[in-house]
Amino acid sequence: xxxxxxxxxKKYFEVKRGIFGSKGYVxxxxxxxxxxxxGESVSIVGESGCGKTTLGKTILRLYEPTDGKIVFDGKDITxxxxxxxxxxxxxxxxxxxxxxxxxxxxxxxxxxLEEPLIIHKVKDKEERRERIYKVLEQVKLTPVExxxxxxxxxxxxGQQQRLVIARSIILRPKLIIAxxxxxxxxxxxxxxxxxxxxxxxxxYRLSIIYITHDLSTTRYFSERICIMYxxxxxxxxxxxxxxxxxxxxxxxxxxxxxxxxxPSNRFIIREVPAGEPPNLLNPPPGCRFSPRCRNIMNGLCxxxxxxxxxxxxxxxxxxxxxx
Amino acid sequence: MPRLKHFFRQLLLYKSATVGLAIxxxxxxxxxxxxxSIPYSDAIKLWRAGEQYWLDTPRxxxxxxxxxFLSKKLPETIILDxxxxxxxxxxxxISAGEESSVIKVEFVFDYRYDDFPSEIxxxxxxxxxSSPPRLTIHWVKPNGEDIVLKSxxxxxxxxxxxSNDEKLARRLRSTFSxxxxxxxxxxxxxxxxxxxxxxxxxxxxxxAKVMKGTYRLWIDGIAFExxxxxxxxxxxxxxxxxxxxxDHLRRDLGIALLWGTPIALSFGITASVSVALIQIFIGAxxxxxxxxxxxxxxRVTEIFxxxxxxxxxxxxxxxxxxxIWVLLLIVILLSIFGSGVKNYRAMFLQIKxxxxxxxxRAYGASNFRIVTYYLIPKVLPTIIPxxxxxxxxxxxxxxxxxILGLGDPLAPTWGxxxxxAYVNGALYKGLYYWVLEPSVMLALTSLSFAMLGFTxxxxxxxxxxxx
Numbered sequence: 001x002x003x004x005x006x007x008x009x010k011k012y013f014e015v016k017r018g019i020f021g022s023k024g025y026v027x028x029x030x031x032x033x034x035x036x037x038x039g040e041s042v043s044i045v046g047e048s049g050c051g052k053t054t055l056g057k058t059i060l061r062l063y064e065p066t067d068g069k070i071v072f073d074g075k076d077i078t079x080x081x082x083x084x085x086x087x088x089x090x091x092x093x094x095x096x097x098x099x100x101x102x103x104x105x106x107x108x109x110x111x112x113l114e115e116p117l118i119i120h121k122v123k124d125k126e127e128r129r130e131r132i133y134k135v136l137e138q139v140k141l142t143p144v145e146x147x148x149x150x151x152x153x154x155x156x157x158g159q160q161q162r163l164v165i166a167r168s169i170i171l172r173p174k175l176i177i178a179x180x181x182x183x184x185x186x187x188x189x190x191x192x193x194x195x196x197x198x199x200x201x202x203x204y205r206l207s208i209i210y211i212t213h214d215l216s217t218t219r220y221f222s223e224r225i226c227i228m229y230x231x232x233x234x235x236x237x238x239x240x241x242x243x244x245x246x247x248x249x250x251x252x253x254x255x256x257x258x259x260x261x262x263p264s265n266r267f268i269i270r271e272v273p274a275g276e277p278p279n280l281l282n283p284p285p286g287c288r289f290s291p292r293c294r295n296i297m298n299g300l301c302x303x304x305x306x307x308x309x310x311x312x313x314x315x316x317x318x319x320x321x322x323x
Numbered sequence: 324m325p326r327l328k329h330f331f332r333q334l335l336l337y338k339s340a341t342v343g344l345a346i347x348x349x350x351x352x353x354x355x356x357x358x359x360s361i362p363y364s365d366a367i368k369l370w371r372a373g374e375q376y377w378l379d380t381p382r383x384x385x386x387x388x389x390x391x392f393l394s395k396k397l398p399e400t401i402i403l404d405x406x407x408x409x410x411x412x413x414x415x416x417i418s419a420g421e422e423s424s425v426i427k428v429e430f431v432f433d434y435r436y437d438d439f440p441s442e443i444x445x446x447x448x449x450x451x452x453s454s455p456p457r458l459t460i461h462w463v464k465p466n467g468e469d470i471v472l473k474s475x476x477x478x479x480x481x482x483x484x485x486s487n488d489e490k491l492a493r494r495l496r497s498t499f500s501x502x503x504x505x506x507x508x509x510x511x512x513x514x515x516x517x518x519x520x521x522x523x524x525x526x527x528x529x530x531a532k533v534m535k536g537t538y539r540l541w542i543d544g545i546a547f548e549x550x551x552x553x554x555x556x557x558x559x560x561x562x563x564x565x566x567x568x569x570d571h572l573r574r575d576l577g578i579a580l581l582w583g584t585p586i587a588l589s590f591g592i593t594a595s596v597s598v599a600l601i602q603i604f605i606g607a608x609x610x611x612x613x614x615x616x617x618x619x620x621x622r623v624t625e626i627f628x629x630x631x632x633x634x635x636x637x638x639x640x641x642x643x644x645x646x647i648w649v650l651l652l653i654v655i656l657l658s659i660f661g662s663g664v665k666n667y668r669a670m671f672l673q674i675k676x677x678x679x680x681x682x683x684r685a686y687g688a689s690n691f692r693i694v695t696y697y698l699i700p701k702v703l704p705t706i707i708p709x710x711x712x713x714x715x716x717x718x719x720x721x722x723x724x725x726i727l728g729l730g731d732p733l734a735p736t737w738g739x740x741x742x743x744a745y746v747n748g749a750l751y752k753g754l755y756y757w758v759l760e761p762s763v764m765l766a767l768t769s770l771s772f773a774m775l776g777f778t779x780x781x782x783x784x785x786x787x788x789x790x
Contacts, residue, residue, distance in 0.1 A: 060685055082689075089687030101678040106700045115696075116686040164682075171686065 001074055003174055003207050004036040004059070009068035011051075011058045015281065026280045028054040030231035031068070038174060041201055041208035043218040043239070045254070046228035049277055052211045055228070056177045059209065060092055061085055073174070090120055093168030095197075097180040099160035103152040109136075109163060110148040116171050131170060139166040139196060158189035162196065169200060176200075179211045194220040216258050219243065224314075227251045230278050230288040237315035247317045249273075249293050287320065295321055333782060343774030346767055354585035366582045370574060370735040377573035381441045384564035385756055395437035398561035403430040405554045406448075418549055426456055426544030430557045435535045439514045442560040445483040445540075449553040455479075456546035456553060462517060465536025470495070470517075477544075477553065486513050499525065568756050570740070571747045579735035580760055586736050587768060590651055591718035594658070599710045601659040606667025607698045610675055611690065620664070627660035633723075640729035647721070647731035654720065667702065674701050704783050712776035715769035722765055737761035 009032045012025040028051040036042055046052045057063050059070060061077060070078045077088050096102040103112060113132045122128050136144045139162040152160055161181060168176055178197060182190040198221040201208050210222050218225055219239055226236040227250065235248040246252045253273045273292040278284050284291050290301040297320060306320045334340045361369075369376065379402055390396050405414040411431040418424045449456060460472040460483070472491055473483060485491070495516040496507045502521065511528060518538075519531040540557055567577035605624075609617045639653060674680070675698060683697050724730045725738025726745065744750075744757040 057681075062681060062684055086687055089685065092685070094682055094685040096678045096682060098678055102682050104679045104683075104697060104701070106703075115683070115688070119687050119689075119692065167682070167686070 002035040003038045003040075003073060004034070005069075005071040006032060006034040006059065007069040007071070008033055009055070009058060009070065010066045011054055011063055012066045024281050027231050027283060028280055029058060030283075032228075032231075032233050034226065034233070034236075036175070036207050036209065038207055039201065039205035040224070041206075041210060041222045043210045043212060043222035043225045044228055044233075045212055045215055045218060045225055047213055047277060049280070050228045051231040051280070052213075052228050053179055056094075056179050056209060056211050060094060060177055061088065086120075090171045091174050093171065093173040093176040095161075095164055095168050095176060095178040095181045098184050099157060099164050100152060102164050103160060105152055107151070108148065109141075109150050109152075109155075112152070112163065113167055113170055116167060120171060135166045135170045138169070138200065139163070141166065157185050158192060161185060161189075161193050165193070165196065165200070169204070169206070172204070173206070175207045175209070177209045177211065180213070181210075182217060183212065183214065190217065191220075197221060215243070215254055227254065230283055231280060232288060232318060234289065234319070235315075235317045237312075241312070241315055245315075247311055247315070247322060248289075248319050249295050249321075250289050287318075297321075330782075334778060337778045337781070339774040340778035343771045343776075343778065346771035347775065350584055350588060350768060350771070353581065354588055357581040358585055361578065361581065363582070366578055366735055367733055369578050370582075371733060377569070377575070378444075378446070379558050380569050380573045380575065381560035381562060381564050382569065382573050383571055383752070383754055383757075384441070384560075384562055384569045386566055386568040386760075387563045388566065389756075390563060397438050397563045398434070398436035398440050398559075399563060400561040401432050401434075401440075401559040402556065403432060403558075404556040406556070414553075414555075416551060416553065421549060422547055424456075424546050424549060424551045426458070426542065426546065426551070426553055428542040428544070428553070428555050430540045430555075431537060432559070433537050434518070434533070434559075436561075437533060438562055439512075439518050439531070439533060440559045441514075441562050442487075442558075443485040443514065443517070444558050444560070445485060446556040446558070447477045447481040447483070447553065448555075449477050449479055449481070449551065451479075451546060451548050451551050454547045456544045456551055458542050458544040461539075461541050461543065463539035463541065464517075465534055465538060466521075470498075472540075485517075488513065492516070567760055570743055570757060576740060576757070576760060579740050580737070580764060582735040583737040583740070583761065583764060586647060586734060587718045587721065587765075590647065590721045591714040591716075591768070591772075594651060594654055594717035594720075595710050595713040597655050598658045598661070599663065599706055599713070601655075602661060602663035603667050603699055603702065603706065604694070605659065605664050607671050607694045609664070609668045610671030611694050611698060617668075621668075624660040624664045627657070628662060630657075632657055636724065637727065637729055640724065644732060647734045647736070650721070650724070650731060654717065667706075670702050670705075671698050674698055677701075708776050708780035708783055711772055711779055714776075715772040718765065718768050718772075722761075737764050 009029055010027070011029040012027050015024050015026055017024060030051075032055055034042070044052045044055065054063065058065050061070070061080070065078055068078070069076060072088060072091065077085065080088070107115070110132060113135065114128055117128045117131060122131070132148070133144050136142065136147060141147045141159060141162050147155075152163070155163065181197070182193050185193060194217060197208060200206055201221060208221070210218065212218060222239055224236060225239050225242045226233045227248065228234070229250050235242065235246070235251045242251065243255065246255050250273070253271070257270050257272060273294070275292045278288055278291065284302065286300070286302045286304050287293070287306050290296050293301065296302065301320050306318050307323065308316050308318045309322045310316050311322050334344070379400065381400055385397065387399070403409070403412050405412055405428060413429045415427045416424055445460070455476045455478060457474065457476050459474045462470040462472050464470070472485060473488065475483065492513045495513065496511065499516060499521070500507045503523065503525070505523075505526060507526060511526070515525065515528050515531045518533050519525045520534045524530040524532055542555060544553065565575050565577050567575065567580050569575055605620055609620050635657060636653065640650070680693060680697055683693055688697065721730065721736065722738030722741065725736050726742050728742055730736060730738055738761070740761040741758060744754070749755075749757040
């Protein structure tokens with residue numbers, strides 16, 4: 001049984017145009033299915049505004065899903081109320097993009113880590129202290145005493161992100177959603193943080209959903225990659241398979257623009273798909289990538305939504321080219 | 324703790340904060356001293372007792388220290404009491420046979436001031452069975468002249484207002500007009516006649532000079548009973564009293580000035596802190612919950628913002644008289660839905676989108692916890708300066724209400740003193756000290772909080788420093 005099973009998940013945001021204008025919906029996540037085993041990690045890759053962050057937050061039930069189903073550990077949590085979700089909060093963790101914004105500036109490190117424990121009724125002070133010590137050691141903020149009374153602004157960006165990770169794992173969750181955890185960090189610190197996440201995943205059998213726009217960092221620890229475009233998952237496969245053998249035109253375009261530190265490349269002009277991502281309030285009919293696609297088949301791609309096809313074992317693609 | 328120390332060090336770098344803080348600490352010291360040395364119930368009693376309690380103090384007297392700056396010294400009050408033996412007081416009651424006693428009382432005092440006293444009163448306490456003692460009261464001036472003031476029968480608790488005795492005044496005026504061979508106007512007060520040098524200058528109270536020297540008031544009495552008791556008290560009221568002076572009811576203004584301090588401070592601080600905290604809380608609720616909660620609270624706020632604050636308060640205080648703490652509660656209730664709610668709501672609308680709030684939701688913090696532990700602490704430092712600044716506003720508000728006659732009628736407050744002074748035409752009569760003393764206290768209070776508040780603003784909102 002998978003740890004997390006998402007079936008046809010949808011999250012629409014209602015918007016009003018004008019005072020008397022008609023209601024519209026921003027279809028940020030539109031029919032995403034995903035399943036995740038215990039200890040497995042998945043990368044969700046896509047450009048800004050494709051709905052990957054919304055997907056993460058909906059999985060955490062920070063948003064109420066519009067439609068579809070989220071099953072965690074065999075329990076349907078799609079429409080549970082805030083109170084009923086208490087146990088789920090303990091089982092999940094969130095690592096955000098901007099570490100300095102993700103930490104309350106007026107709390108000390110100790111207080112920041114204590115908060116989740118207090119909320120989840122770890123009443124014994126000694127136990128709380130032990131857990132804080134342990135988690136700080138796990139994220140290698142040592143010696144622990146030096147950090148306990150510090151405020152977030154006294155830490156470096158990398159240390160702040162370690163603290164964010166410490167906070168997300170202090171409740172010993174099974175699932176972590178890491179929403180662009182390294183995009184605001186220096187290149188030198190990125191690898192450290194990713195290694196840290198990788199170690200935690202291995203040591204505690206954590207499942208990680210790694211949300212990023214940067215394909216180059218995904219190969220560090222994710223076993224599977226899902227490419228997201230305009231609210232849909234357009235391609236998903238094992239990391240190696242997807243990186244070496246991309247099928248969807250969008251995936252190919254993404255891989256094509258990964259910078260490659262080779263001097264011989266300096267005169268090559270990389271081809272970028274023309275146009276911009278579609279407006280999710282009013283997405284194009286048929287395949288949502290069709291207006292930008294080089295391989296567009298007129299009369300098909302721009303009319304009918306493509307089905308999901310399993311081209312090879314475990315390699316799914318949502319494209320008319322492979323039907 | 325080190326953070327606090329660091330903060331104070333930074334604060335004291337500014338001279339304005341040092342001065343402001345020093346004044347505030349001084350006011351707090353005065354408050355503590357007052358609360359412990361004159362309990363509130365005593366203060367109220369002293370303040371409300373009226374003339375019954377304040378028999379021995381002069382009316383509308385200046386503070387004593389003005390003598391330091393005057394070349395002509397104003398008189399202090401002289402009290403001589405037979406119940407309270409001292410130099411210059413003597414009393415003898417001698418039984419003369421079975422049926423009568425002879426009474427002799429003598430008060431001797433030195434009068435070396437440059438101005439006339441404001442009043443003279445004699446108070447008697449006597450005990451007898453059926454026939455009251457008959458007294459003849461004499462006044463002997465330093466030049467040896469003996470004037471009979473009055474002959475009277477003394478009741479058990481009696482008094483003789485010498486300076487108000489019109490009959491005596493008429494008699495003295497005719498005596499002096501014969502002596503000086505001039506007519507004496509009706510406006511020449513008894514006190515001038517009793518204390519002045521006997522020459523031409525006496526004719527005008529403006530030029531009359533005090534005859535300095537030893538005065539004597541002696542009482543010759545007889546009673547037709549054996550066991551008569553009599554005590555007399557002579558009070559020569561001066562023109563200065565205490566460190567603060569007195570008002571029209573002879574009350575020592577010092578009591579109201581002292582008690583005004585803790586009342587003003589507690590009123591101002593309680594009002595500003597609670598209004599700010601409640602406004603923040605309402606603002607946070609509006610921003611966090613949105614929807615119906617927001618709509619209702621915002622509309623209520625708008626209604627309260629349209630209501631004119633002072634007229635509403637005047638209306639309420641005209642209809643109901645209440646003590647100062649109920650007034651404080653009403654001021655708080657009228658202020659909590661103020662424009663602050665709108666400001667804080669705007670701040671919180673921004674803060675609630677911060678990632679750390681989302682993180683808190685992700686680990687399951689309840690709505691209440693987010694509002695109180697995550698939203699409010701974020702804005703608290705930025706509002707401390709305005710909180711300190713608004714203390715002065717509320718102190719002024721309380722004084723303003725008292726001046727308008729809408730405050731607590733019982734409490735001895737600064738505003739109440741100004742109100743009394745205003746009602747009794749203090750400035751018209753030239754009694755500047757009566758208005759100036761409470762005004763200086765009010766000004767000092769607001770100045771100190773303003774100085775501290777503006778400095779805190781510079782520290783907490785560093786962007787202001789450049790402006």
